[in-house]
Amino acid sequence: MRPIYEENEETLEISENISSHISPHLHKSMELVSVTEGTLELGIGTELYHMEKGDFAIIFPELIHHYQVFNQNSCKAIYALASPILGSGYTKDLQQMCPANPVIPAPDVHPDVNYALRSMLVYPALSQEHVLHQAFIQIILARTFPLFHLIDKSTVESDDIIYQTVSYIAAHYTEELTLPKMAHDLGISQSSLSRVFSGTFHMNFNRYLNEARLDYACNLLLHSNHTVLDICIQAGFESQRTFNRVFQERYHASPREYRNQMKK
Known part of the structure; x- marks a missing residue:
């Protein structure tokens, strides 16, 4: 994944990659993560969240986050960077709020979420698929937002x-x-x-x-x-x-x- 880069308003980048250590970074996109093999440690602010196969997480825009891999076996995940504009209707919450816990355990992940992620992998970077991308992002947000307890983003941001x-x-x-x-x-x-x-x-x-x-x-x-x-x-x-x-x-x-x- 690209932790820091300039992006246009209709960006969606998605791929299934071998998980590795990624240093603290932030960007204007929301980041979607679905573990497909092994485990992954997701750090946001000072908190570290453990993710198992099938778990799903959303990192809201402008939050410092990082990844670590402690598992010696093969670890992979689907990583997606999506512009907040693709989540119209959720934009205000994406900019001002964040989940108290960004990880949804595998048993609670709605099948529509995995279907949408897999479908977007078929069309990872085609600008003409913007409307399709937006529909899939809307499905993911609709199925996950009710499961999050949202808190003010300023409570996890830091001036340090x-x-x-x-x-x-x-x-x-x-x-x-x-x-x-x-x-x-x-x-x-x-x-x-x-x-x-x-x-x-x-x-x-x-x-x-x-x-x-x-x-x-x-x-x-x-x-x-x-x-x-x-x-x-x-x-x-x-x-x-x-x-x-x-x-x-x-x-x-x-x-x-x-x-x-x-x-x-």
């Missing part, structure tokens, strides 16, 4: 340094950005900010920034006709050489090879 860090990167990752500049803008010391990246995200500032840029670049490679050079610039990389190097390290392929392989 972790929230500020994730929000700042999400807003500025395509710009020229350095650790000193970010620390200055947030009004904290560079050492404190470095400790957030190493202690919470388990990576340094440059790697976290490049991960965000790579996620956005992959989105453009798969869903646009922009050249690799244009994508490199739009994603905020200082040079195509740097872009190619970090891309190769993460995906073991060049951006052009990755685009061709994924489209096939």
Whole structure:
């Protein structure tokens, strides 16, 4: 999944992936998760929720969340990023509220939810299917909202340094950005900010920034006709050489090879 990227108002991205650790992040979409194999740990704010096969969860927009996998066996899940506009009629709640517990246990998941998810997998990224996507999202929300106890989103949001860090990167990752500049803008010391990246995200500032840029670049490679050079610039990389190097390290392929392989 792409944790941070710019999205248009009618975006839906859905895929069934092997589950893995994903660092804290946030985005403007709601995220739907259905575990299909193994287990998954979903973290929202300071809470960690255990998910078993068949469990379903919705992460409302603009909430910091992360994933962890402790199970040594195969773990997979369907992950969907859906713009709130696809959930018209629920938009206000999606923006202002969130579930006290976002996980619905498998026995309580309505069959319509799984049917809608599987149906959307057939049409994962076709703009002409927007009306169909909206219908499936409406079905999912109609079948799940009555099961949630909604609370004000401000009760789980935080003004602490972790929230500020994730929000700042999400807003500025395509710009020229350095650790000193970010620390200055947030009004904290560079050492404190470095400790957030190493202690919470388990990576340094440059790697976290490049991960965000790579996620956005992959989105453009798969869903646009922009050249690799244009994508490199739009994603905020200082040079195509740097872009190619970090891309190769993460995906073991060049951006052009990755685009061709994924489209096939």
